[in-house]
Amino acid sequence: MPILQTESLKKHYGKIGSSVKALDGVSLTVEKGEFVAIVGTSGSGKSTLLHMLGGLDRATEGKVYVDGNDIFAMSDEKLTIFRRRSVGFVFQNYNLVPILNVRENIVLPIELDGGKIDEAYLDLIIRTLGLQEKINTLPSNLSGGQQQRVAIARALATKPSIILADEPTGNLDSKTSQEVLILLKQMSEKFNQTIVMITHNEQIAQTADRIIRIEDGIIFTGQSRSSGVSQP
Amino acid sequence: MxxxxxxxxxxxxxxxxxxxxxxxxxxxxxxxxxxxxxxxxxxxxxxxxxxxxxxxxxxxxxxxxxxxxxxxxxxxxxxxxxxxxxxPLTNYEETALSSMEHKLKRYIGIAKTNERIIQTEKNKIKELISDISHQTKTPLSNIMVFSQLLEEIPGLDENVRYYVQHIQAQSDKLDWLIQSLIKLSRLETGMISLQQMEAKPLIQTLTKALSQVYAQAENKQITINIDCGTHILACHDVKWTSEAIFNLLENAVKYTPHSGQISILAETNEMFTCIQLTDTGLGIPSEEIPHIFKRFYRGKQAREFEGVGIGLFLSREIITAQGGHIKVSSEAGKGTTFSVFLPKR
The missing domain is CATH 1.10.287 (Helix Hairpins)
Structure with missing residues (x-):
């Protein structure tokens, strides 16, 4: 069963007549547990698409289904709760809260949701991401790779079913990028999560199971790198 | 909430x-x-x-x-x-809450039991594979010994000698396959214990793997460069990891033409230690790359060579079981690079 599905998704900016078509009818399906990379040049509409998938923005036309639910049919309040519970975001510029230490940053989404912290799970993600010694450090004292690892840990903290990553390695050197990607992939395999990642780096996109190419707001090709989603 | x-x-x-x-x-x-x-x-x-x-x-x-x-x-x-x-929170009270709690408990219980049953079945299959491989080992080695004895009999007919050689070649192949299956079943039944692993120098593991392919490489006059300092550490199981590296090296030697080059480069990053194995061999066409780690998969070009398509699968199993990752980049005709990432801590 597909976890993410869009139906002729359109997003136009500006007035009618002189509008900019950021997305012009995108239909795609992402299966559960898949790791999909969206590639395209800047201005091709890939970030807009990701924002639509995560319910950060509403489409001009078309629908997005997450787990069978039409997310644009939800009220703003419901959409916020949906984002908090089922989607984990990882951004290029990390978006960590500078006055909170690493641990506080990671548990922030859980506390926002008013839930109890699952210490065993938290410990597991912190250890897997190699952050156990940095737990009380402020983000400003961390390297870029470490900050992005904290951001990944934060995205995983609420056990979301989907991780949406917008150029997660955009600010990192190639070696660190490689490591962050391996960790992202390992974590998603461990917790059976679906990843949709935006990148303009072909080399990085190769890590994914499937590459979707987007150009001028439409899908160019969506070749599958592997026929089966889960390999033995 | x-x-x-x-x-x-x-x-x-x-x-x-x-x-x-x-x-x-x-x-x-x-x-x-x-x-x-x-x-x-x-x-x-x-x-x-x-x-x-x-x-x-x-x-x-x-x-x-x-x-x-x-x-x-x-x-x-x-x-x-x-x-x-x-x-349970409620102890068999006459309330809706208590009844609901027990229903939930029963449901979770059923789900867990089912999970356990599936796990047991899976283990049984693994045991079966392991049994089959072990039980076929003895008769197979008998076949091999007797065909050797048969070959040594003086004054054999040319035809008979040809048949015996065929039997030997095929039983060698079967032996190799069964050996691989034994390794796989051992790996899957959890012979690698992740808890006991600590950071060890990588150089020993690499040399151990290298020593096994050295003779083959020398036959083809392939030069092997190795760049790995003694200070480079990784969390790994020496025996199994050298097996995985050996499989990759053996492939590199197999698919690299006469007087080619293989280089091994190890370096440490923040989280992982990366070993890059680069050869100047046939390369892998991009449409085959997603499939090469699958069990029994053989590339179009690779079919001319000996093998059953289990080496890369085994290597990947070994590396991922240790919390690592294996990745390949290749250009057809120019060569292939396998990158093995092993956790540093």
Missing amino acids: NTNGTPPHFKQIHRPFLLIIIILVACFIGRIMFWYGFDPNLLQLAILFIICLLATGATWVWLWNRRTANYMQTLDAAIERAMHDQP
């Missing part, structure tokens, strides 16, 4: 009831006034009555809300307990 707030539909229920009470009281007082005429005392009494009624109502609603919130919290705790296999 916000357990302290009132669910919105509760508020919606309160409103019409509040309105009905106020209208009823107003009608009642209006009627009395209509009958007995206007009387300030009566009005005062009526207002007092309304206030009392509203206060009682408000208290009742407040208490009711608190009870609902408590109920939700109990429910949450009960689910939490059932999920973590702790004793």
